[in-house]
Structure formats: C-alpha cells, structure tokens
Amino acid sequence: MSEQRANVISRSITPRHGHIFSPASRAYFAWQAGEIDEGALNQRESGKFFPHTAGGQTDPYARDDVANAAPPPDGKIASANQSTGQHLDQPGSHWRKHEVRGGETLDISWTFTANHVTRRWNYFITRQGWDPSRVLSRDQFEAQPFYQVQINLQPYWSHSNSMKPPSPTVHEVPLPQRDGYHVLLAVWEVADTANAFYQVVDLDFVPSEGGGQRPDAPTGLRAGNVTDRQVVLTWNAATGPHPIARYRLSRNGTTSVDVQAPQLTWTDQSVAADTLYSYFITAVDNQGNESPPSRAIEVRTPGQDGAPTPPTNLHSMGVSAQSVSLMWGASTGTAPIAQYLLFRDGIEVQRLSGDRTAFEDSGLRPATQYQYVVRALDTQGRLSLPGNVLSVRTANGEGQYPAWRLNTPYATNALVSHAGGNWRCLQAHTSYTEDWAPGKPSSEVLWVVHP
Incomplete structure (x- = not known):
C-alpha cells in the first residue's frame, strides 16, 4: 500500500x-x-x-x-x-x-x-x-x-x-x-x-501542463447571509507565479460566473428556497492558467420567507400489527426548530421536541393502510411545508414471531413476521436498510418464507 x-x-x-x-x-x-x-x-x-x-x-x-x-x-x-x-x-x-x-x-x-x-x-x-x-x-x-x-x-x-x-x-x-x-x-x-x-x-x-505555473487554490470559501433568495459567498485571495485575473465560481459542478480580481465576494441570487447547493471556486491568472478547485462547501437555503425546510426522507424502520416505527431527516431554518408535528391520515397525532427525528406510532389496527407526513415548527411560530408522504400497511396480526425491525442483528434461522407473513433468516446479518426486509427483491439471499 x-x-x-x-x-x-x-x-x-x-x-x-x-x-x-x-x-x-x-x-x-x-x-x-x-x-x-x-x-x-x-x-x-x-x-x-x-x-x-x-x-x-x-x-x-x-x-x-x-x-x-x-x-x-x-x-x-x-x-x-x-x-x-x-x-x-x-x-x-x-x-x-x-x-x-x-x-x-x-x-x-x-x-x-x-x-x-x-x-x-x-x-x-x-x-x-x-x-x-x-x-x-x-x-x-x-x-x-x-x-x-x-x-x-x-x-x-x-x-x-x-x-x-x-x-x-x-x-x-x-x-x-x-x-x-x-x-x-x-x-x-x-x-x-x-x-x-x-x-x-x-x-x-489530463497532462500537467505548465508544471508549477498554476495559481494556488483559493482558500476560505464560506457562505453568509443565506436566505431563501440569495447566498453571499466570500473567499481569500489566491496567489501564484502570475497575477490573478479572475475567480471562477461553480455551483453544483457547473460554472456559474467569473468574478474579476481583486473582488473576493459574489452573491448568488438565482437560488430557490429549501434547496441544497454545493460551491467551489478556482483562480485564473493573467496567463490563462487555472488553479485546482478550492475546498467545496454545501449550503441549504431556508424555506420560503424564512420558514423551516420540510422534514426529509420520512421512512419506516419497522412495522408490526399494531405499530409503525418512523424516522425522518431534520429540518433547518433561520430560527431553531421547536417541534415536529406528526400527521396520520391528515390528522395531527403527535408533537415532538425539535431534537427528535424518530417516533413509534402504536395502538394501530392490524392489516391497515396508514399515511404519514411530518412538518416542522420553529421558535418563531413558522410552520414548514409537509415533507414526503409515507404510506405504510401494518402487519395482519397473524404472524407468530417477532416483527422484523431495522438496525437489528439476525442470526441464521431466526424467525420473524413481516408484511403479513413469517420468514426464516438464511444468513446472519444486521438489517441496516429497508431493502433487506423480508419480501424485498434484494433480500432473497437473506430471507425465505417460513411455513
């Protein structure tokens, strides 16, 4: 090595x-x-x-x-x-x-x-x-x-x-x-x-043309005054064998604009609310030599008018006949998140503190379809738009073994209930993804139907 x-x-x-x-x-x-x-x-x-x-x-x-x-x-x-x-x-x-x-x-x-x-x-x-x-x-x-x-x-x-x-x-x-x-x-x-x-x-x-003639990569790229309509970028001056003529800003891997030196700031006014962007910058000298890229940064804009961004990636971590285990990605905004509001079939069923991104909804009916959505509320009373809608069906209650759960170790021949049936584990593993749940196409090497 x-x-x-x-x-x-x-x-x-x-x-x-x-x-x-x-x-x-x-x-x-x-x-x-x-x-x-x-x-x-x-x-x-x-x-x-x-x-x-x-x-x-x-x-x-x-x-x-x-x-x-x-x-x-x-x-x-x-x-x-x-x-x-x-x-x-x-x-x-x-x-x-x-x-x-x-x-x-x-x-x-x-x-x-x-x-x-x-x-x-x-x-x-x-x-x-x-x-x-x-x-x-x-x-x-x-x-x-x-x-x-x-x-x-x-x-x-x-x-x-x-x-x-x-x-x-x-x-x-x-x-x-x-x-x-x-x-x-x-x-x-x-x-x-x-x-x-x-x-x-x-x-x-590509060939290393010009040897050591390239400028050094700009340093200190940072974002300030991030709103739902703009991102202000600043950076430190680059140096090199020849005078720096301009700085080239790239957003999401595509060149956005050239900024003439010695200017060291640029405002991106074409951003959308609640959107993730990555930025990096290069320096170009008066001979046309371009530096390596700076260290990139990621910036997520807040929701419209400063509201929190919607919670992301709401998903199920496990389902039984009477419960659904839920998890989602945290919201961000111009003010701290105070609470998450969980809705089941359009009705608010739970409020959780802003530092929680998981909840087990219990007391449900077997073999029943439910729809969930989560919204975020910040300390200024602003409510986010709903995140993604998750549809989940509880197990039918006929399974005689423990319900399959995410992030759980399973030994060979372990028995679980999932998706209305019983399953036997074919090889030892830990359930780190829902794609490994019994009945999923990608889990055929892990689980087989148990009579």
Missing part, C-alpha cells in the same frame, strides 16, 4: 449516513438530475472490507469491531448493491467526469446525515489499462487502496463520540499517476456496524 495517514477525528454533533459532494460523486450527480432521492444518495450502503467478497469477517486491526456483512458483488459496486440507483452500475465512459492531474492533491469532501462510529476511509483507483466497457469489478481496481485514513481508537464502544467524523469531513488525497478516464472508489467503513458506504467518483486525468 502506498502512503497512508492515520489520525483521530474530532467529535461531530450530527454525523449520519453520507455521501461525497466534492468532487461530486456519480450518485451525487444522479441526485442532482432527479434520478434518485436524497435518501438514496446517502444510503449507498453494503458490507465493509472491500475487495473481500464474504461476510462474517473481523477487522484485522480492530478485532472488537462488528464483523462485516458481504460487500457488494462485482457489477454492483457503484450502487452498493442497493435496489435504488441500479443504473449507477452501467458500464461505459459516458459518466460526467472531473478534470484532475496525477500527482496533485484532491480534496474529497464528505457530508453526513446518520450516526456512525467510524473506523476508516479507503480510496481505490482503477488499474492502468482498465476497460470502461466492462462493469466495475474487483479486477478493474488496484487490489489495495492507494490512500487510507484510519481512526485508531479501540475498543469502539469506549470512544464512540471521538470516532464520529465532523460534517463536512475533508481528506487531502494525493492522486496516483494516471492518464485519461479512471474511477475512484471511496469506501467509508463503520466500526459499530457490519457495513460501509460506497461512493464512485469519475475522473479525467
């Missing part, structure tokens, strides 16, 4: 499932295009210890960490073998790429949206002479990561707060020498679960 870095990451207040937003991953571009939703963007999740293929393995460095589930099979690496986003696995060189240069450092920025105690991040690159017309498979990548960031604290349960990464987390990744199109695979491995998160970034390695 080439150069690696091991370090301890400081505590984060709100780390969660996550994705790479800069340079935009293949999944991030798909989310921008409306091909997957925000929940699917953050849940490219499968077993850890790639490029291994089998589950049940312990971490050779930290043997007290949770053993792994099976990593994604060949041909399902970009999607992490999830049913959502299967088109991410399509072979070909048509994917949107980022221009890079071998030997330079690439800032890779992660954002997190669900709690996970982290062990490491591994970065893989495709081999010289790989074949883009074939699906991404283990033999298309180098066998070892070319770069790694590891948290060395053990055992994980004694250091859980210290092992949660801040959001965003930025890694300064030194790129290997390559030419043309290559794929970078980033794998975020979790200590307290069996899984990892997979992000594919498509890169175009």
